[in-house]
Amino acid sequence: MDSNNFSIGFFDSGVGGTSIWKEVITLLPNENTIYLSDSINAPYGEKSEEEIIALSIKNTEFLLKKNCKLIVVACNTATTNAITLLRNNYDIPFIGIEPAIRPAALTTKTNTIGILATKGTLNSRLFEETSSTIRKDIQIKETIGKGLVELIEGGKLNSKEMTFLLSSYLKPMIANNIDSLVLGCTHYPYLIPQIRKIVGSKIQIIDSGEAVAKQTKAVLSKNNLLNIDKEHEAKHQLYINKNKAALKNLLISIKDKNIEILERKF
Numbered sequence: 001m002d003s004n005n006f007s008i009g010f011f012d013s014g015v016g017g018t019s020i021w022k023e024v025i026t027l028l029p030n031e032n033t034i035y036l037s038d039s040i041n042a043p044y045g046e047k048s049e050e051e052i053i054a055l056s057i058k059n060t061e062f063l064l065k066k067n068c069k070l071i072v073v074a075c076n077t078a079t080t081n082a083i084t085l086l087r088n089n090y091d092i093p094f095i096g097i098e099p100a101i102r103p104a105a106l107t108t109k110t111n112t113i114g115i116l117a118t119k120g121t122l123n124s125r126l127f128e129e130t131s132s133t134i135r136k137d138i139q140i141k142e143t144i145g146k147g148l149v150e151l152i153e154g155g156k157l158n159s160k161e162m163t164f165l166l167s168s169y170l171k172p173m174i175a176n177n178i179d180s181l182v183l184g185c186t187h188y189p190y191l192i193p194q195i196r197k198i199v200g201s202k203i204q205i206i207d208s209g210e211a212v213a214k215q216t217k218a219v220l221s222k223n224n225l226l227n228i229d230k231e232h233e234a235k236h237q238l239y240i241n242k243n244k245a246a247l248k249n250l251l252i253s254i255k256d257k258n259i260e261i262l263e264r265k266f
Contacts, residue, residue, distance in 0.1 A: 003069055003225065004224075005229075005232070006032070007066065007069065008033045008070050009034050010033065011035075011037075011063060013041060014039040014152070014187065015250055016190065017074025017075055018037075018250050019209055020186050020209050021072075022209070024216050025257070027214065028216070028217055028227075029234060030227045031220075035239065036059050036266070037238065038059060038266075039153050039247075043077075043153075044078055045185070046119060053081060056081075069092070072094075072212065072216060073097060074097060074212075075186060079096035079097045079126070080121050080125075093223055093225075097208050097212055099121065099183075100208050101113065102134070104204070107180060108138060108179055108180050110178065110179045113138065113180040114178035115141070117142070117185055118184070118185050121184050141176050141178055147161075152190060153242075154246065155243065155246045166198055180205075181204070183206065192205055234257075237262060238261050239264050244261060
């Protein structure tokens with residue numbers, strides 16, 4: 001079988017990585033995809049580095065058994081803690097997700113940017129290395145979004161609890177005069193409508209989805225792995241091991257796609 005017809009693989013600690021998956025299937029409509037939602041172990045951001053690496057290896061092995069030609073680590077925490085090891089141990093391209101603090105640093109006028117992320121991302125070596133490349137006169141106000149992933153995974157996207165937590169995390173950053181807010185978790189783009197109500201129209205909200213999709217296309221092209229058959233009807237399989245309803249709710253807006261949602265322990 002032609003490897004160009006193989007699927008792009010994705011994995012995340014839960015359903016949030018579908019924010020990245022949506023961007024990729026929009027940019028690359030000919031590509032088959034397999035998405036792995038490890039919701040039973042969410043959130044990765046509260047786990048140790050060793051646990052995150054072990055889960056990332058397990059997820060990678062699952063996708064390799066499905067003959068994926070490239071894997072998108074659609075999780076900031078897994079990227080910042082495990083992607084170097086994955087790239088060193090598997091002969092397949094990996095695309096990672098890092099908080100987009102560099103774009104925020106390039107556009108800030110107040111020299112203060114905020115980042116909302118998980119504990120696992122903010123405490124990682126890779127995030128520390130990336131932050132160290134930012135100009136010294138720029139302040140980064142870091143906030144751990146504790147509890148946000150759990151609410152999204154539990155189907156409580158628009159709950160009172162969500163509004164309360166977001167307000168408690170964002171208002172101190174607004175008071176510190178941030179003009180850019182970086183979303184450092186792939187779950188968080190689903191919160192943008194609520195975040196916008198809190199931060200107003202003047203603060204730029206930055207996530208990595210579009211940039212990741214473009215990078216995925218570039219890496220596939222470089223490795224001659226693009227599916228260029230325009231007559232091909234792409235197929236999308238999404239696996240989840242807990243709360244299938246939460247995943248279905250996030251995909252309601254996607255129409256006319258050959259999507260199969262599979263509940264399976266892995």
